[in-house]
Amino acid sequence: MREIEKPLVTVVLTAYNHEKYIGETLSSVFVQTYPNIQVIVIDNASIDGTISVVENVLPDGSDFLLVRNLTNLGLCRAFNQGLALAKGKYIIDLAADDVMLPKRIELQVEAFEKLEDEYGVVFTNARYIEADGKLLNFHYPVNYKEKAKKTIPSGDVYKSVLENYFICTPTMMMRTKMLTDMGGYDESLFFEDFDFWVRSSVHYKYFYLDEVLTLKRNVPDSLSKQVYKKGNRLLETCYIVCNKAYDLNRDQEEFDLLAARIRTFIRKCFYAEEFELAVRFRRLLNYIQNPGFATEMIVALCRLHLPINGLYRFYLNNLQKKGARPEGFSLLNC
Missing domain, CATH: 3.90.550.10 (Spore Coat Polysaccharide Biosynthesis Protein SpsA; Chain A)
Structure with a gap:
């Protein structure tokens, strides 16, 4: 040029x-x-x-x-x-x-x-x-x-x-x-x-x-590292985007992929103690397909409001200190 x-x-x-x-x-x-x-x-x-x-x-x-x-x-x-x-x-x-x-x-x-x-x-x-x-x-x-x-x-x-x-x-x-x-x-x-x-x-x-x-x-304060902090707004944003994707999807394969992603976010909500948000994700998932036994168990645990966040963050910190973080790893995907 x-x-x-x-x-x-x-x-x-x-x-x-x-x-x-x-x-x-x-x-x-x-x-x-x-x-x-x-x-x-x-x-x-x-x-x-x-x-x-x-x-x-x-x-x-x-x-x-x-x-x-x-x-x-x-x-x-x-x-x-x-x-x-x-x-x-x-x-x-x-x-x-x-x-x-x-x-x-x-x-x-x-x-x-x-x-x-x-x-x-x-x-x-x-x-x-x-x-x-x-x-x-x-x-x-x-x-x-x-x-x-x-x-x-x-x-x-x-x-x-x-x-x-x-x-x-x-x-x-x-x-x-x-x-x-x-x-x-x-x-x-x-x-x-x-x-x-x-x-x-x-x-x-x-x-x-x-x-x-x-x-x-x-x-240290990057957004990807905040996803498991209690009270973070990252998962709420993900919920809003998943709703947008639900309206934009064009075929069944896309709905199946969205359902799998929602299940991942439900697990994150459990670890971050975003219990009510996990229930909202589950409602959205139910519009796509049956949540399944494993997801229903996680949602049931969310309803118990178990104090899991501190323990899980301790586990993640130890995992990364040991060098177990794989290439391309993102906390938004784990």
């Missing part, structure tokens, strides 16, 4: 108290080999030095916007602020603690420009890093050439989205028009990706680009 033909890409970076990491994250955007980038930082009322770091790392003459929220509006609403200001043909939702490798935008745009308009997302592999930057495992296990060892769903991925949490969220580049047509992220939800995948993949195709282009930071 000649320089003038390169479409604009908007990077929306949402931040809240990311003083430790946002400098590295922004620097990874500014050193991209792709030249045509708009950067929008949405600060969700940080009380640390996040804003100062942002101002110090800005290059001269960059196409850059900084929005300072007076209160923390949450991830979904903050991203939608950036979406409303986005001028790019494509858009990236980047957390303020993750890192893009230098050729990421160039390679994803090249892939996108070869695809039909029915493709709404290009996603890739990623490597996890510790809070201090130490390299960990890959999202999809790789061979010696850093290519995925297994076939990753691509094309119509709606069934795969119903089945499990397989996409590494920060690796996605999205078609901006798709997002605006969808109305952006659902601002009533606590987190965005499961809902976005369900609502978008039922209408648009996804393309998997087999490259490692993002470093995803494994921080």
Whole structure:
């Protein structure tokens, strides 16, 4: 592509108290080999030095916007602020603690420009890093050439989205028009990706680009680690999304996959002591198929309000300390 033909890409970076990491994250955007980038930082009322770091790392003459929220509006609403200001043909939702490798935008745009308009997302592999930057495992296990060892769903991925949490969220580049047509992220939800995948993949195709282009930071307070905390809002969001999927499903296979996913969420509700929510999940499951003996037993235990949460979190912590966490593991799937 000649320089003038390169479409604009908007990077929306949402931040809240990311003083430790946002400098590295922004620097990874500014050193991209792709030249045509708009950067929008949405600060969700940080009380640390996040804003100062942002101002110090800005290059001269960059196409850059900084929005300072007076209160923390949450991830979904903050991203939608950036979406409303986005001028790019494509858009990236980047957390303020993750890192893009230098050729990421160039390679994803090249892939996108070869695809039909029915493709709404290009996603890739990623490597996890510790809070201090130490390299960990890959999202999809790789061979010696850093290519995925297994076939990753691509094309119509709606069934795969119903089945499990397989996409590494920060690796996605999205078609901006798709997002605006969808109305952006659902601002009533606590987190965005499961809902976005369900609502978008039922209408648009996804393309998997087999490259490692993002470093995803494994921080102690990440959302995936909160799913088993009592009172978390993650499972409530999952319940709302499962109801949406129920209305969107197109065939019996999709209903069967949704039923299996609901059973998984019922188990999570038991471990997180979200007992009433487990009963609501069970009611939704009953519209699809008979819950079965094992699920009914878990729901019966939920009705007893057993104090299981502390014991289960102790078990998970010990499991991870022993290095038993498999590659691609997500607490939202276990």
